[in-house]
Amino acid sequence: MSMSSIALTAEGGRPVWMSRARQYLPLLPPTLLLLVFFAIPMGMMVGLSFHPQGGSTASLASYERFFTDDFSLAGLGRTVLMSGLVAICVTLMAYPVAYFSARSRSRWRAVVFAPAIAPELAGVVLRTYGWLIILEDHGFINSGLMWLGLISEPLPPAKNMFGVVVGLTHVILPFGILSLLTSLQGVDQNLEKSAQILGASRVSVLRHIVLPLTVPGIVSSMLLAFTMSASAYATPAILGGAGFKVLATMVYEQVLFTSTGPLPRSWRTCCW
Amino acid sequence: MNRIVSGLFWVSIALVMAFITLPLIVVMAASLSPSSRVTLVPWEWTVRWYGDLMARRWIDPFILSAQIAILVSLISGVLGLLAAYVVAFEKCPGHATIMSFLLSPLAVPQIVKGVAIVLFLSSAGLYRWVGTPGLVAAHIILTLPFAVRMIATAMFNFDKNLDRAGQSTGATKAQRIRHLLLPIIKPGVFSGMTFAFIISFNNIPLSVFLVRPGKPPCPSPSLTISNTASIRCWLRSMSPRCFSCWR
Numbered sequence: 001m002s003m004s005s006i007a008l009t010a011e012g013g014r015p016v017w018m019s020r021a022r023q024y025l026p027l028l029p030p031t032l033l034l035l036v037f038f039a040i041p042m043g044m045m046v047g048l049s050f051h052p053q054g055g056s057t058a059s060l061a062s063y064e065r066f067f068t069d070d071f072s073l074a075g076l077g078r079t080v081l082m083s084g085l086v087a088i089c090v091t092l093m094a095y096p097v098a099y100f101s102a103r104s105r106s107r108w109r110a111v112v113f114a115p116a117i118a119p120e121l122a123g124v125v126l127r128t129y130g131w132l133i134i135l136e137d138h139g140f141i142n143s144g145l146m147w148l149g150l151i152s153e154p155l156p157p158a159k160n161m162f163g164v165v166v167g168l169t170h171v172i173l174p175f176g177i178l179s180l181l182t183s184l185q186g187v188d189q190n191l192e193k194s195a196q197i198l199g200a201s202r203v204s205v206l207r208h209i210v211l212p213l214t215v216p217g218i219v220s221s222m223l224l225a226f227t228m229s230a231s232a233y234a235t236p237a238i239l240g241g242a243g244f245k246v247l248a249t250m251v252y253e254q255v256l257f258t259s260t261g262p263l264p265r266s267w268r269t270c271c272w
Numbered sequence: 273m274n275r276i277v278s279g280l281f282w283v284s285i286a287l288v289m290a291f292i293t294l295p296l297i298v299v300m301a302a303s304l305s306p307s308s309r310v311t312l313v314p315w316e317w318t319v320r321w322y323g324d325l326m327a328r329r330w331i332d333p334f335i336l337s338a339q340i341a342i343l344v345s346l347i348s349g350v351l352g353l354l355a356a357y358v359v360a361f362e363k364c365p366g367h368a369t370i371m372s373f374l375l376s377p378l379a380v381p382q383i384v385k386g387v388a389i390v391l392f393l394s395s396a397g398l399y400r401w402v403g404t405p406g407l408v409a410a411h412i413i414l415t416l417p418f419a420v421r422m423i424a425t426a427m428f429n430f431d432k433n434l435d436r437a438g439q440s441t442g443a444t445k446a447q448r449i450r451h452l453l454l455p456i457i458k459p460g461v462f463s464g465m466t467f468a469f470i471i472s473f474n475n476i477p478l479s480v481f482l483v484r485p486g487k488p489p490c491p492s493p494s495l496t497i498s499n500t501a502s503i504r505c506w507l508r509s510m511s512p513r514c515f516s517c518w519r
Contacts, residue, residue, distance in 0.1 A: 023364045026354035030374065030416065033351065037409045038377050041388035044395065093291070096284045112285060115293055125476065130295025133302055170295060173288075203277050231381030233477045251383055 072250070079230055079246040082164060087225040089169040091218055094176035099210070101177070102184035117174050124171055128238045131167045135239070163239040164246070168229045175228065176221045183217020184210070340404065341473040344411040348468040349461055351412070352419030359420075360427035361453065371424070375417045385413065386481035406482040414478055415468035422467060426460020427453075 049062055066072050101113045134141060187210060195205045233248045240246065355374055359367045377385065389410050393401050401409075430453060438448040454461075 020364075023362055024358060027358045027370065030351040030355040030420075033409075033412060034374065034377070034416070037389060037392070038380075038385070038413050041392035042380065042384075044392055045384065045388045048391070093288045096281060097288050100281075100285055112289065115289060124474070126299055127295050129302075130297075130299040133298045134295060170291065173292065202274055227379075227381075231383065231477075233383060248381070248383060 072247075075245055075247050075250050078161070078244065079248070082161060082168070082236075082246060083226045083230040085161075085165045086168045086172060086229040087222040089165065090172050090176040090225040091180070091222050093169065094173055094180050094221060095218075098177050098180035098184055099206075102181055103189075116177050124232075124234045125238065127170055128167050128235045131163065131170065132238060135163050135166070160240070160244050164236050164244055167235040167239040168232055171232065171235055172225045172228050176225055179221040179224055180214070180217050183214045183220070186217075187213045336404075337473055340407055340411065341469045343408055344415055344472040345465040345469040347408075347412055348415045348419040349423075349465040351416060352423045352464055353461060355416075355420050356423035356427050357449075360424035361430065371420075374420045377413050378417045382414070382475075382477040386410065386478040389413075390481045402482055407479060410478050410482055411472040411475060414475065415471050418467045418471065419464035422464030423457065423460050426457040430456055 050059065097112060097116050101109060101116075136142075191209055191213075192205050195209055196202075200208070230246075231248055233252060236244065236246045237249050237252070240249065355370075358364055359371050359374070389406065390402065393399055393406055434452055434456070435448055438452050443451070
């Protein structure tokens, strides 16, 4: 880097600071756009949450209302629980697939990997509708079980936590696979080979070498899954419906139907 | 022991694969069923829902969303290229900080971004921007981090010795960028732009806030998210059946 900046000053004869500044010039358009359409709006929103009635005095009133309202607190609890479950399910399911894609030399690699990522191309609503067909009262599972005579009344798998967790796990799984894959590919394969040479079985290689080394990847995939499911809207709206409301669906309801009052404002900022 | 473990491993992979593909197959099958509810009737098939898609009210939002997504992916590609050049190729001082600033929209949920942008536009007196210009701006904010990250990865992997070789043969900076850097990182740029296109084309949570009320008309009172251009054209393109049931 220093070489090229020296070369620049030498050929152009400009002062050093000028060529330094010129380096940052290409950053101007993207930074400007992010400032205007992201940083300033976000700042405004955080600011507004402290001015509940649009008044000039700052107060924590909207936060107080959120944290003393049972309805919102229950929503917060449901959201946290749901996101935690999704994070665990995603990581558990993504790990074998990612491990296989990172280590296998077989020609099944592409066969496994392509369908694991491809659903990302179809939209969230489409995939969620697939689950609705499978899980709803007269859906796949219930009709199948009733036809087999195992149950007489339909089980209620959708419109509750179970349905939403299943749907969200499906939506977020490709992201989990990708993030674990990067971390597994970063593990030096020579370590595994030397352990195998020393007589370790595949299980103990996995347990004592691969798993400890991929802990950062596991943590990051869980965090990713958690944040994505905490802010997901379409899946909880379709699969959870009125029976299972999370913060995201509650915020949309407030913003789109009810009001622009102080309560949703505090929701928007304090929950994420 | 080893055999059991590898057997379990294969079973787990097969189960995950089944989990991933099952709902997609079900939706595809359901789109061929004649009932106007979203259900599976395994013994009756029809393609009439696909014929219904040719109606104007599906075609128009489809074209609008495609136009927005193309515009968004082009702008994100150019901006991402500029940003990634400084951050990943030149690696100027502070590149890590700049990179995390460029990726920061990822940390904020789409609802919050959507509300914030509408709030900003209305208080800045730009309310008439709500609609296509606002959607384009918001989608760029949404897709730029992905584009930057993809292009930056491609640039990190670019062999600097090639650039030095070009320099020693007397190529100017512009020539080196045009004939060395750009051709080599082209796959990264394309994948970034493809990502941007898909994200913008499929987006609902952010678009809800920026679609002008009443234009285009909302076909579904039962699900408010349907009043975005994206979702309608998207359902139009992917799964006609889901939508027909809301009429």
